[in-house]
Amino acid sequence: MAAVRTSSEVAFNRIAIAAVLVATLIFLAPIYWIASTAFKPKELAVSVPPTVLFEPEVTPFVRLFTxxxxxxxxxxxxxxxxxxxxxxxxxxxxxxxxxxxxxxQLSQYPDRFMNSLIVAVISTVLAVGMGTFTAYGFSRFKIAGEADLLFFILSTRMLPPVVVAIPMFLMYRMVGLNDSHIGLIILYVAFNLSFSVWLMKGFMDEIPKEYEEAALVDGYTRMQAFFKIVLPEAATGIAATAVFCFITAWNEYAFALIMTNRRAQTAPPFIPSQIGSGLPDWTTIAAGTFLFLLPVAIFTFLLRNHLLRGVTFGAIRK
Amino acid sequence: MASVALTNLDPASRAAARGWSDLTIRNLFIIPTLVFLIVFNIFPLIYSLGYSFTNFAANRAEPWQFVGLQNYRELLSDDHIWSNFVITAKYVIVSVAGQMVVGFGLALLLNRSFPMKGLITTLLLLPMMMSAAVVGLFWQLLYSPSWGPINYVFGLGDFAWLSNPDSALYAVAITDIWMWSPFVMLLSLAGLSAVPQHLYEAAAIDRAGWWYTFTRITLPLVSPILLIALIFRTMEAFKTFDIAYTMTTQPTAELIAIRLYKQAFQQWDTGKSCALAYIVLIMVLAITNLYVKYLNKVKER
Structure with missing residues (x-):
């Protein structure tokens, strides 16, 4: 039955929607401030009263790159x-x-940005690749102590980065992996692998077993069935998992701060280090921040239907 | 005869007869991941457990000595460390409580149909996807006593949010609430949309008031998912490093993770920092255990 709506309910509904709009403006204000400061003339970034509307210019980006x-x-x-x-x-x-x-002479920003890109892309490919195989294994085969193994895998994700970083720093120093791309990639794969296994297992569980069984009856080997039937079915899940892993690696700060300082330094520890002493040039910092946040903002929109799954490690779906 | 026997087997076994056996494939798919995690996560922890019983300092060449439980004894009787734990507890309580209230509140408001709902929900989720270190840094400008928009909008004059010892921790917590309320909102929305509509209709027929409906229908049905959000955010807030580290240097905002970082990589008190890392680790694992327990509970429904 369609509930008959009283006038007070309609009014309440309107108030709620208005409140949502106000909240959205408040939540987006800091992001607007970053984006707008990136296009402000230097003196308007620190004006009193703060400047909301102005004629945008790209000078901060010129300064960022030179x-x-x-x-x-x-x-x-x-x-x-x-x-x-x-x-x-x-x-x-x-x-x-x-x-x-x-x-x-270019500034260090393009280098640091490239480092972020290299480390995030390679670690994502590795973490999602390994995670997809492992998730299939957990989804389809009987494994003794499966729940305990899955808990062990998830628990590695929960380790505080600084706790892991202390011994890793010492070990990397011994083998010369400090301030190297490979060193950071290994850490990010280790960090994202558990996430990738859990999320992919959720996606794998949703692919009916009957698909592969039909393929096995048709004469496929298990491996052929995995590559030709299961992987294409899991494509959306793989893409969503990859984007999540990319964002995590892209945003990561603590490991990058501890393990890199120059050659392999990524953008998150680099951007704050620009502040230096004296009066910081906020427009240049905002320009660097803006370019750094842009890919994540785009990915968030692409991922919007998988966000819930992602943040709950695949446990809660829509 | 052999071919007849083969067709009698189930499909999996017949496939196994052709290619690798399922057992081989299972091991091939799972073991590398387990080995990788053991080598790069568990082994380092065993390594640092060893160092936690020594006076090793990573920046000095002199050999270390075994000191037994001295590091742990010193840490547990160190007032400075206890104050870091108290600061962390304050931070966790304020920021997680804030996130739960704001996030669940937003979800209640969003839980109705209106134009562009999808777009607005996604826009609200943006903060949690962004780098805490980089965004936290930028909040320094927002909080700035001289030109910050926050002080201007709220007419707070030149209140120095981040360099005032009394407010620094709460300023960081506010930024954290801004970042992570969307997380609670996302989970709450899922919980709210799973409440069967007929319960609300039945309540409406019974002329149940808003409060009654909320406390007797909505809350009990959403609470499992709220609990998940609460435990997860508690665990993450307890580990907080990035956002607080890039926002302020106030000792009153020195969370335990920052203390650990300084001890390990600025004072190079490696042995002792390994011990502190273990104390933190045990606390985190306790919360993780709780989290996974409830996660599995919700999953089974």
């Missing part, structure tokens, strides 16, 4: 005229772009 020094005296007008638009922006700020010969 190495610069303070100018001692005003720039030669001829040099200024000959400079490309983005270099003029730097001159306007009283700085000059560092060059070797004609080559513009």
């Amino acid at each position: 190495k610069r020094v303070q100018m001692q005296k005003a720039v030669d007008p001829q040099v200024y005229e000959a400079a490309p638009w983005w270099e003029k922006r730097i001159y306007d700020g009283g700085e000059r772009v560092l060059k070797v010969g004609k080559d513009v």
Whole structure:
């Protein structure tokens, strides 16, 4: 029966929706502040009162990607005229772009961003690959002490990173893996593997066993059935798991802070280290933060139907 | 004769006769993962357990000595460490309570149909997907006493959220509530949408009030999932490092994970930090155990 709605219920409904909208604005405000500061002229980032609307510019991104020094005296007008638009922006700020010969010196940001990308992508491929096989094993075969093994696997995910990092740091130092991509990749695979097993097991459990059994009757070997029947069925699950693992590795801070300092340093420990002493340039920091957060924001939208599963390790579905 | 016998077997065994046996495949699929986790998670913990009984310092060349339980004795009688645990407990209580209230509140508001519900829900979930270290850093600007938008909006003058010893911990907790309320909201929404609609209809026929319906129908049916959210967030809050470390250096906001980091990698008191790591580890494993227990309970339903 359709419940007859009283006028007070309708009013309450409207108030609730209005409250949702207000809450959404509050929750998005800090994110708006990061995104908007990334496009602000330097002086507007720290203005009183805070600037909400302004004419956006890309100078913070030019500063983010270049190495610069303070100018001692005003720039030669001829040099200024000959400079490309983005270099003029730097001159306007009283700085000059560092060059070797004609080559513009890039800041460390692109390197750190690439490190994040390399480490996150490779560790994701490994964690999801191993996790998919293992999840299939747990989903389809009888295993003695299965619940205990699965608990053991999950518990490795719950270990506090700093606790694991102390012995790993000492061991890496012995074998020379400190500040290396491989070292960080191993740690992230170890961290994401348990998650990947649990999430993939949920997806595997949903694929009817009858599919493979039919294939086995048709003369497939178990391995052929796994690769040709099960994997294509699990594609969505694999993609969702991969995106989750990527985001986790991309965002990870503690291991990266402890294990890397230069060559293999990823963006999360690098971005805070830019603050330095004195008055920080918030527009450049915001530009770096904005570019770093953008992929995660896009992925969140792609993942929206799997978020619940992901945050509960596959235990709760929609 | 042999072919007849083969067709009598179940499909799995017949496949096994052709390719690798199921047992081989099972071992091949599972053992590498277990070995990997043992080598890179369990072995390091055994290694650090060993060091926790020594006075080893990773930045000095001199040989270490076995000191027995001295590290543990010193840690447990160290007021500084106890204060770190008290700070952590305060942080866990404030931030998890805040997340539960805000998250469940949001879920109650969202649990109705309205235009663009999907989009708004996803937008609300954005904070929890982002890097705590990087976002936490940016909250320094939001909290800034001189140009921060927060002080401006709330008319707080030049209140120094993060450098005031009394407020630093709570400022971090507020940011954590902002980040993780969406998590509680997501789980609560799942719980709320699983409440059978006919219960509400029956309550409406009985002219049950809002409060009665909420406490007798909604809460009991959602509570298992709320408990999951509560335990998980408690465990995560207890381990908090990133967000507090990048936001403030106030000693009053020194959580146990930060204390552990400083002891291990700034003071290089390696042996003792291994011991502290073990104390923290045992507490985390206790909560994990509880979490998995309830997770399995909800899963069975």
